[in-house]
Amino acid sequence: MKALANYCLYLVLGLLMALVPLSAMAAADAPSGSDRSAADPKPKASTIRVLKMQIEQLQREDAVKSQLLKDLARKVSELEAAQQQGEKKFEARQAEKEKELKAAVTTEVQQQLSTSNFSGFMDSYIGQHRFVITGSAAGTFEYDRNTNINTFAAQFEPIFLYRLSDWLAFESEIEAELPDDAESEIKLETAMAHLFLTDYLELQIGKSFTPFGDFIEDLHPFWVNKFVSMPLPFREGDDGGLLPFTTLGLQARGAFQWGRPGQDLDYTLMVGNPARMTDPDLVGSMFDFNNIATNTHGKSFAGRIRVYPLPVDAEMGRLELGASTYDSKWLDGHWMVSWGFSLAYLLNEFQVRAEYLNTQRQMGALASADNRQGYYVQLAYLLSRLPVDYLNRAELLFRWSAQDQRQVVLEDPTELMPPGNGMDISPQQFVPHPREVALGLDYWLSPSAVWKLEYDIELPRAGGAVVDPSGTLFPFHTPNDRAVMTQFAVGF
């Protein structure tokens, strides 16, 4: 208790000691109406001390603020530098990204415009309906010795294909030539619809090539036929051939594999308008270009079968054996009956083809039967094994063709004699028993572009008769002849 009291006493005394100078200092600072400072001119030391302390305090604060300002200025500089650096990095990155983007876009565009992609786009744009133009064209130069004819010629045969669906398509072929008496000569070679009913049966309706042998249907296009000219019996009907080239009618055709791949059998059956001739009452009349007619009491029938006995894997080549018939009613009760064989063998660079054709036409009371026959044999050898570049695209050719008939009907038989203007090259092809040796050299620039050179030796046999459309006999000769033809043909 006593200690506590002493403690309190000491505390009060201490407070008094502290408060007295402070109040004195406050009294000295405060303005007063009385002239206290005048009465006391000398500042007190404590005031000076306080002022000094305040000044020091302010100086310290100023120093701190200066330091702060310096720090801020430094930071601003650092930020400015960082910003500049950041901008540079940004620009560099921007440029890099642009470059990457450009490269990516270019690659994408190139990929999109690649052949297959572009084709894909066009396919999807066009849709499932496809219209395609193919065909062939040729430019030819011909020279015949006996007639001294030398002329350029051109032919163009586009094929228009339209696919409506997987089983229905339309096709038409136009033949355009340059005759010597007109600007152009256009023929509708074929126009037909294809209906693929099963894997083994197709119906073909319209104007199509006569399904007889191989040459008429498969081998006559310019870029397929290895020669410039056609074999004698298989020329177009209005050029002296033994069958009509085309027929209006309906075909059922197809093929099936009877053994290993390559061992096939194909068949064709046809019913159509009968064959039409320019001078049907005369033995040896040529066929008309088409057999459309408004009055057809009779019909024509054709059939062909071809067998391929060698399998592909045997690597023994491709052998084809075929038999054909074409039978047409040409006059009430009178028939024209044709039959023939075909053979083809292909083994690597070597090819041999042969066809034989025989026709017999009943003439009734008009004359004895109009019998005709013809054949050809063709050999080809591609020099692909030659170790010399470019020369290994050449192909050597040989063909022997012959035709026999009792009589020939010509629009103007005088064309048989020199100068023979108006004839298709050698007049000796139009006598009753023509014989022709053809030597050829082909140069293949590509599988569908070929330059051909052909040298024909005409060796007609004597005999037979030549008449004009009125039936008047014309005396004629059968001299040998030579002809040279060259042609550039393209399939597209």
Added chain:
Amino acid sequence: MKRISSILLIIVLAVVIPVAAANAAEEAKAEHKRLYRLGARLWPTYCGQCHKARPGAEFSPGQWDTIMMHMRSRANFSGENARAMLEYLRAR
């Protein structure tokens, strides 16, 4: 009971249909491969029978679809062989 049956049916279909679709896709791919291999064997012989065999790059796949219909008729190919050669030519 009816509701349970419906749910079970939906579950079964949800499993069976994708599996069947995947199987069908696999089979289609295998068939394409088979046809391609067959077409590669046949193309030099069949397409070189009358004329020089033309490479697939000469025409677009869509054009080959149309051209092969024309050639199948002209050369008398069976449907299977025509499809095989078409598969090969389209891929070239």
